[in-house]
Ligand code: BDR
């Protein structure tokens with residue numbers, strides 16, 4: 001079978017970085033057409049730089065990296081240096097990228113790429129705020145029918161929120177964008193905090209990355225060393241949650257995950273619950289299902305997959 005074509009829309013971020021490494025290590029299953037960056041964890045200039053640092057770490061300077069929206073549709077940008085550090089990739093010491101950004105704004109690249117490929121053949125993997133995708137859908141409504149699916153890290157139901165008591169970071173940063181995406185009619189798979197908080201890098205799992213002894217394995221271990229202090233302090237958890245790699249792992253081995261087809265709406269009006277993913281998990285409304293909302297992951301299977309793929313570098 002030929003590999004699935006994907007575009008990774010991202011705001012690296014250590015966990016975004018691991019997701020990119022996982023995708024680029026899986027060429028038999030995934031063909032990465034482009035990486036499009038967005039402002040989120042850190043401002044756009046840094047997410048665009050970090051995406052290229054990771055492509056170089058992966059030895060994949062052939063992957064086009066395009067910069068996109070530098071702010072949410074209707075709000076001021078909120079960033080997460082308190083989690084990811086000043087650079088967004090704090091932890092390892094990695095060289096500044098030599099590869100340039102590719103020409104073309106992320107929004108144009110999304111539109112052009114979707115129009116250039118057969119309808120239903122390109123999957124969008126979104127690892128950050130949904131600004132680029134929403135602006136593309138707004139500007140070129142015809143692409144909605146061309147996207148195979150959007151597989152996103154975002155939202156929460158049982159875990160509720162990580163940036164406010166009721167909102168997950170990626171949705172909270174640009175709730176208007178999330179609203180557009182969830183109303184688009186495009187098939188959506190959601191990897192919310194409910195599942196990503198189960199993909200925890202325990203000391204043992206991080207030792208397995210480090211033991212690979214390669215620049216990529218050591219960098220992932222060092223990123224996790226940095227990233228985990230936040231979650232350990234905040235949640236008293238056993239290690240850092242690898243949020244964004246769950247998106248790529250779902251594409252590679254969907255059987256590791258389970259969830260339900262449900263309706264998800266985005267709160268954009270309330271100050272108190274702004275950015276909440278109102279997920280009808282218990283199907284108490286008759287609102288039409290618009291997403292496959294994942295709840296569980298086989299964490300050991302996930303880390304076996306990830307470690308094996310990282311060992312390919
Ligand atoms: C999400 O927010 C960012 O901090 C992570 O990269 C992830 O995409 C988790 O809420």
Ligand code: CA
Pocket residue numbers: 010011012013015016041127128244
């Ligand atoms: Ca991210």
